[in-house]
Amino acid sequence: MQTVRQNEKFSVKPHRPVCALAAALLVAALASGCADGGGDTPVREQPASPAAGRPGAAAAQAGPAPAVDSRAEERKQQQAARVVAAKKWGLAQVPLAAPEPPAQKPRITTREGFEIDGAEDEDLPPVFTTVPTKERIVFLTMDDGAEKDPELLRMMTELNIPYSAFLSDYEVNDDYGYFAEMQKRGVTLNNHTLNHPYLPGLSAAEQREEICGEQDKIEEHFGKRPALFRPPYGNYNGDTLRIAKSCGVKAVPLWAAEAFPDHMEWREWDQDLHPGDIILTHFRGQSDWDASMADMVRHVMKTVTDKGYAVARLEDYV
Incomplete structure (x- = not known):
């Protein structure tokens, strides 16, 4: 024939420490929350995980980092x-x-x-x-x-x-x-x-x-x-x-x-x-x-x- 033409990040939010009742009454007068250190410094809520590059950052990662699209x-x-x-x-x-x-x-x-x-x-x-x-x-x-x-x-x-x-x-x-x-x-x-x-x-x-x-x-x-x-x-x-x-x-x-x-x-x-x-x-x-x-x-x-x-x-x- 002749041719023709196919974890979700899991982090535990840190709890504020429980203060003794007496301490709570004392600081209540100052309109202050219970301080982490037990003093009158305002409470600073701790981050859910350390910032990248800081000590403990690796441990805070919950699950693998996003995969790099190597093929792309x-x-x-x-x-x-x-x-x-x-x-x-x-x-x-x-x-x-x-x-x-x-x-x-x-x-x-x-x-x-x-x-x-x-x-x-x-x-x-x-x-x-x-x-x-x-x-x-x-x-x-x-x-x-x-x-x-x-x-x-x-x-x-x-x-x-x-x-x-x-x-x-x-x-x-x-x-x-x-x-x-x-x-x-x-x-x-x-x-x-x-x-x-x-x-x-x-x-x-x-x-x-x-x-x-x-x-x-x-x-x-x-x-x-x-x-x-x-x-x-x-x-x-x-x-x-x-x-x-x-x-x-x-x-x-x-x-x-x-x-x-x-x-x-x-x-x-x-x-x-x-x-x-x-x-x-x-x-x-x-x-x-x-x-x-x-x-x-x-x-x-x-x-x-x-x-x-x-x-x-x-x-x-x-």
């Missing part, structure tokens, strides 16, 4: 660092911060029109271009792995922009270390086949080699079997999805838009972004784009931010 403070610091990084890397605007991911991931289903005929009763991995969410977030994904630009790693780390990689072994096998470093920085490495073929043109056995073979390669070199798979060119058939499921794939994210250093290509009729849209780009550089990965990031982030969206982490929603 962390996010505040991250955004402040992002302001500095945006200036350093030449972004037109500071990227918006994504909201906290949902406690429960949304239910993903196959997009209408992307189904496999005759497979309605099969529990196949869903194929989709948009994650169901009302948040103004989108997801950035990068395919293949041809360009291994260290500037990209630094830029995305300093800007704290999440992205997901979909790797083809023939493009990455000359430098697994680059993608291992990417993984250390929090990027999930997903499956894009061994050699990037047109899968519907292959036999089931050949598709298995391409899909499950890449699962094996990623597990071997990066220690984890991917749950996400993207078929090359967005093309697949029933064998593709059945084979992908058999070797551990849970979902098949495609894309709703594609990013380049100087423009966006839209897959939707309204030529716009929507909550939950997946954006595709590639690991490319001067030889293909006459521009760098950093140039692509600057352009896609201008588009995303201008439209009032933040970039979120795909794996937090799928």
Whole structure:
């Protein structure tokens, strides 16, 4: 199929000492309350608890101090660092911060029109271009792995922009270390086949080699079997999805838009972004784009931010 386009403070109020009756009668004539010291000094009501910093203050605390919202403070610091990084890397605007991911991931289903005929009763991995969410977030994904630009790693780390990689072994096998470093920085490495073929043109056995073979390669070199798979060119058939499921794939994210250093290509009729849209780009550089990965990031982030969206982490929603 050809594609078309997530104590109460407890304090005991001090009692005034009980005075002897005779003393009470004596001081009554002076219109004075019973003095703590037994003299004629006016009574000063004692505070319920010592002032902070005074002796006994710690003991007077009833229950724990209010908890500090450490996560809110962390996010505040991250955004402040992002302001500095945006200036350093030449972004037109500071990227918006994504909201906290949902406690429960949304239910993903196959997009209408992307189904496999005759497979309605099969529990196949869903194929989709948009994650169901009302948040103004989108997801950035990068395919293949041809360009291994260290500037990209630094830029995305300093800007704290999440992205997901979909790797083809023939493009990455000359430098697994680059993608291992990417993984250390929090990027999930997903499956894009061994050699990037047109899968519907292959036999089931050949598709298995391409899909499950890449699962094996990623597990071997990066220690984890991917749950996400993207078929090359967005093309697949029933064998593709059945084979992908058999070797551990849970979902098949495609894309709703594609990013380049100087423009966006839209897959939707309204030529716009929507909550939950997946954006595709590639690991490319001067030889293909006459521009760098950093140039692509600057352009896609201008588009995303201008439209009032933040970039979120795909794996937090799928």
